[in-house]
Amino acid sequence: MKSLVLSALLIAAAGTAMASPTCTAPKDQWQPEAAFKKNLETQGYQIKTFKVTKGQCYEIYGTDKAGKKVEIYFDPVSGKALEQK
Template sequence: MKSVVLSALLLAVAGAAVAGPACNAPKEKWMPEAAFKKDVEAQGYQIKTFKVSKGQCYEIYGTDKAGKKVEIYFDPVSGKAIEQK
């Protein structure tokens, strides 16, 4: 029983360490998704996948100008990158 509880605790800690940043702005202040995507693509990124992360940030998976794979979290209000993996 202890090993099950310990395993669950370790998974929870590991999941928290992998999770992205948190964005706390109210949704009515967010940049529209279409405008955000257009802005990011104008910066040279190609978006393969776009989503709203669990932490309520805009998140993209795709490639940068050089064709390198990227995973980036953005502030949904300003559109600025806040974390890249």
């Protein structure tokens, strides 16, 4: 019984840790995707994948100017980085 409870707690904790940020601004206030990507590229990012998350944030996978792999969530209105993995 104890192992069942412990397993349930670990699964719940893992699900919480993997949740991505949520953005709530209406889409008509978002920066256009093309302009947003271009701005990131001028900062030295190389974007392999760009997407809108289920939480309605921009997310990129790629490399930074130092060549380090990045996964970053951005607010689509302000462009502020919300979380980096």
